[in-house]
Amino acid sequence: MKIDLTATTAAKINKALVQGRRAIGTPAVGMVLTLVIVTDEENAYDALKAAADASREHPSRTLVVIRRVSRTLRDRTSSRLDAEVRVGAEAGTGETVVLRLYGEVCDHAQSVVLPLLLPDAPVVVWWPVNGPLDPAKDPLGALAQRRVTDTYACEEPVRELAARAAAYTPGDTDLAWTRITPWRSMLAAALDQVTCEVRSVEVEGEEYNPSCELLAMWLADRLEVPVKRSLSAGPGLTAVRLDTSCGPIKLDRADGRLATLSIQGQPERAVALKRRETAELIAEELRRLDPDDTYASALRFGVDRLNGDAESAPADQVPLAVATPEEDAAKAPAQRAAAKTARKSPSRKAAAK
Numbered sequence: 001m002k003i004d005l006t007a008t009t010a011a012k013i014n015k016a017l018v019q020g021r022r023a024i025g026t027p028a029v030g031m032v033l034t035l036v037i038v039t040d041e042e043n044a045y046d047a048l049k050a051a052a053d054a055s056r057e058h059p060s061r062t063l064v065v066i067r068r069v070s071r072t073l074r075d076r077t078s079s080r081l082d083a084e085v086r087v088g089a090e091a092g093t094g095e096t097v098v099l100r101l102y103g104e105v106c107d108h109a110q111s112v113v114l115p116l117l118l119p120d121a122p123v124v125v126w127w128p129v130n131g132p133l134d135p136a137k138d139p140l141g142a143l144a145q146r147r148v149t150d151t152y153a154c155e156e157p158v159r160e161l162a163a164r165a166a167a168y169t170p171g172d173t174d175l176a177w178t179r180i181t182p183w184r185s186m187l188a189a190a191l192d193q194v195t196c197e198v199r200s201v202e203v204e205g206e207e208y209n210p211s212c213e214l215l216a217m218w219l220a221d222r223l224e225v226p227v228k229r230s231l232s233a234g235p236g237l238t239a240v241r242l243d244t245s246c247g248p249i250k251l252d253r254a255d256g257r258l259a260t261l262s263i264q265g266q267p268e269r270a271v272a273l274k275r276r277e278t279a280e281l282i283a284e285e286l287r288r289l290d291p292d293d294t295y296a297s298a299l300r301f302g303v304d305r306l307n308g309d310a311e312s313a314p315a316d317q318v319p320l321a322v323a324t325p326e327e328d329a330a331k332a333p334a335q336r337a338a339a340k341t342a343r344k345s346p347s348r349k350a351a352a353k
Contacts, residue, residue: 003020013116031060033122040067061097063099065109065113066101067106079103124145126149135169174210179281198243200226200243201225203228205236206236206238239252247263248262249262
């Protein structure tokens, strides 16, 4: 069921939500959180679809905030709020309100969203694209216990990671970090099977891929060994190689779906390691609303090393070693060229899912 409201208010939207629930026969509210999606018109459909799929696991009230660009002087000086209320099958297992803001009200989106939040329920804010440099200080981000960004959608992901580290506040997270959860689990399980010392690590993946950078940062932070970042044609993260005192350990995923785990002295094993959809990533983030200290530690450690900030870091931590362009060109010139082409491709954003 859809209810369209033009030049409306938060009170009228709340009234429409109650009417919609009564019309479909579900007057009770059984939602566990409020998910606020801040996006533009172009990316609103994909974000809404991902949120609706995630709502099967986490029934929630989804508020989509879209700031519309005013084209005339009259539109820029006047304020208007249009809303589209969706309940029932149109909104998954929760309910959805699409808010389109015009004029001066664009600068005060938090005043529109605040009356629509579920009472006594956690709030999560998600920026699918164009996330703020400091999510916690953003007016909408200040309303939330959890703030989700995606550096993969940025023009310069590695520089964006540095900005995330500088402005990190407990509750911040990024989908680039969520994408490597299966890799971190698989590598931790592989190291649990052997009793040996890790001497160095190599992380291979696409150029300018923030998930590859974060995995390298996490390994350097946890293992305190040199980590080399090498390039491949992708898709995404393709391999992790650990040099240990018991022999090499390798996790290789060339096709983005099936990976091969190789441990010295053991038979090779095929493991499922497919690239996940955005709905799965959001569902994972909504399972925990407490601060992710592991993400914060890896982010700060790795960015300090990439920036060469050795003086501000403890002396016993090992710097993150990144492969130089000359080394990559000598090792795999064709792969490096393919990685650059893949980054500029329009399908890059869709592949991130």
